[in-house]
Amino acid sequence: MKKQWRLVSLVSLLSLLLGGCGKEFQSTLIPQGEAAKMQYDLLILSSVIMVFVVAVVSVIFFYVIVKFRQKKGQEHVIPKQVEGSHKLEIIWTVIPILLLLILAVPTVTYTFKLADVSAAEKKKLDKDTVVVDVTARLYWWEFAYKTDKVVTSQELIIPTGKKVYLNLKGADIKHAFWVPSLAGKMDTNPENTNKMWIQADKAGTYNGFCTEFCGPSHALMQFKVKALEEDEYKAWIAAMKKQDGKETAATAQAQQGEEIFQKSCVGCHAVAGNDSRPAAARIAPNLANFGDRDMVAGIADHTDENIKNWLKDPESMKPGNKMTGKYGNLTDQEVDALTAYLQSLKVTQ
Template identity: 60%
Template structure:
């Protein structure tokens, strides 16, 4: 009875796992490809799954036939014969054919997806043809630099739809992994070398998700690994160009509109500016970018990448970052803020906007 109870429990958990594996959202699912790379990888997954299912089905059918047709009926020992050479050839050749069917497109796609030669191409005027983004992974946040556009932002990656976007990936501390599930497979970010790849964000898929996808760190990197998320905003080309122009137009920090926000700016200048930039220019040396760029903080939808951007959550983060993201670099780097100081800083941060 105990064994039966265990099997029932095991069966229940198995069914729950199968059921939950089918749950998901279009902006987080690898089974709902949202671009060229994701579609190619999805097709390879389907091809390999079909081959495996066919093999399992054939083996199962043969097993059942043999089990019933050749089951032992008496105590006589059947005639012993050597192996059938035709059958041996067949079950040797068939796996080779199946492996080739799977291997050839896999190798071809591997080389196609690894081709980043367009990153270095330029037009007649010497301007780069491709959109290149330098991704820098940190504990536990993301920085996105657009070197040709000379802007930098954090936590929210903005990309145009229906266009190849090339990425240079690296890490500033430990190994991380850049992954946008709906757009393509993950790629490691290392401290000692730069990995390169490209993605395409499909406009039709973006419409289904209101232009929003989500990315994650896919490499265990510390206590807050599971909280190292980022948002991807996929915009039509015209809107993306407008966003770039708006970011390039910001030369000075946003001017506080209220007395409380002005007080917050003074506190920020004394205690936060050493790590956080409030202009989107990439002129600041990479080594000095010790914390997320906050130039468009008021436009972002999330605080610390995981909390909805509102007054309550900003205050929660400023009051005790450790409760939000354990072991983050901001924890313990400054003295305790008073409630009045937190109110002032919150008012200032909410006013840091680029999009009008």
Template identity: 60%
Template sequence: MKRLTKWRLIPLLSVLALVLSGCGEPFISTLQPAGEVAEKQYNLMLLSTAIMVGVIVVVVLIFLLVILKFRRKDDRIPKQVEGNHKLEIIWTTIPIILLLILAVPTVAATFNLGDVDEMDKKDSDALVVNVRANLYWWEFEYPNEKIVTGQELVVPTDEKVYFNLKASDVKHAFWIPAAGGKMDTNTDNVNKFWLEFDSKKAEEAKNLFYGKCAELCGPSHALMDFKVKTVSRAEFDNWVKDMQSVTEPKQATTASAQQGQEIYNQSCIGCHAVTPANTTPEAARLAPNLTNFGDRTTIAGILDYNEENLKNWIKNPESIKPGNKMTGAYGELTDQELDALTEYLMSLKIQ
């Protein structure tokens, strides 16, 4: 009886899992598409699901019909249909038709979503972002605008944004669930694709989406997140101008922040840049660009932006993201030095 009671939980847990799988916030759910790519992928998913459910329903109905209507009542052998040409044609043709119904829009969408010719034109006005995945953070370079940032991607709505994807260490995968994806980032080749963010859907999500690494890459794979800020084209142009206006590291305005800047220059500047200009060789960019760190909404891609979390991250990053490359870099800072460095970093704003 105890075993039977345990088995009864399986249907309940299955139904619960099915219900929970449909839950999700608009900034991270694939079931709430926020752009053209996500919409097409979502429609293909609905089409394939409808075909599968339709096949299951027909098979179950035939199965029940056979059981109820043709159950054995005597010892007579029923009429055999083996080799019946009509039946053979029917159950061969129907799957082919179903496959064509699914294959034609799938292939068409694949070619459409893979069309990146516009980004390769010399005089193109297309917005291009070079994405570089690292253990366990993301770098976003806007080559035409000559700026580099990290951890938070800023994109305009209602236009195609083209991406060059690569990795600097191991294989990762770039994925913004609500916008579409995913695509691998490799160390030996560059993958290309495009996304588009719908302004109305973005407004519903408060112009904020989450991106994730979708390829197991190490102990902190699940923590390799990034934010996507969607803005209008005018706001994006202003953001670019603000970033481009930062030509030198921002100077501290208080005595404590000045001490923090000195600590930064002695310990952090070897890995973290505080100017967005694309002058540092790609191989030398060892950590996220901090030019606009004070304008961010997260720390390390996963923590709420506040002083306490920043101090905890600087003091013991291994406890937050195991296996990260910053572990052990700042363990000898005193509380006063940690306060000063925190103040300086949070003052790095462009707005």
């Protein structure tokens, strides 16, 4: 029994220590943007208040235990009773009110700041205002840039040091959008559009997650947020606008893969970054910049091997995805050709 308790204590201690570990691209405790910093400040403030209350109550508790413990020879002595003391009642009523005010004022202030998306709700958007329609699907993410008419998936590209306004909606069932190091979570519902904004202070890649259980691949419904310097961001937007899906593959193998893609994949996928694709080609991720991405299916490293594994058996990598069973079995030669074509879909050099 003692050994079991020692094991439980060790595991609990390790969990506590590991719970404090994190990296800047996915930790709420290492905020990388204005929204995340406001939420972090509220977390610290509320924690300090809670620790203060627990400390004060604990000190009073142990003081009373020691001060008024029963002593030998004083078994029948009754300490001075303080019930009905106006002074004590005022103290323990006023102090909690003050603590609540200390917490409430910044909470309400930050809530209004975080909810302020007025810049994205103007009839005519300013040219520098970045507004992205985020659509959550089983089990992937689509990002449509309203001002620039650019569409991509699985990777949200944003400029550094600037608020990016998001219109969040679920295409099928309820999901939730969360980038821990940049902002708090927000539900994506089929029946309404939720709005929020995020901001990254410095260039880098940040991890995003679905945080509302949505099916067998809920834990695999991940995405990346790539923050680029302003010049790089504008160059990326310009390159995506030029990507109309009519580019010709460079190598013979990639050309063969393009032919296969046009026969079996184009019905669901598109390779046009400038949103020129038909509505029917929006039921699966836009592959316009597939060759530039860091991940395959949002979860595996971007390698030829993982692309081939995905093409051969999507179900084994992401159970319940809608690509499973949508096409016939591919030969190894066809898989190699498709991989070469997909790797050629780049907007950056």
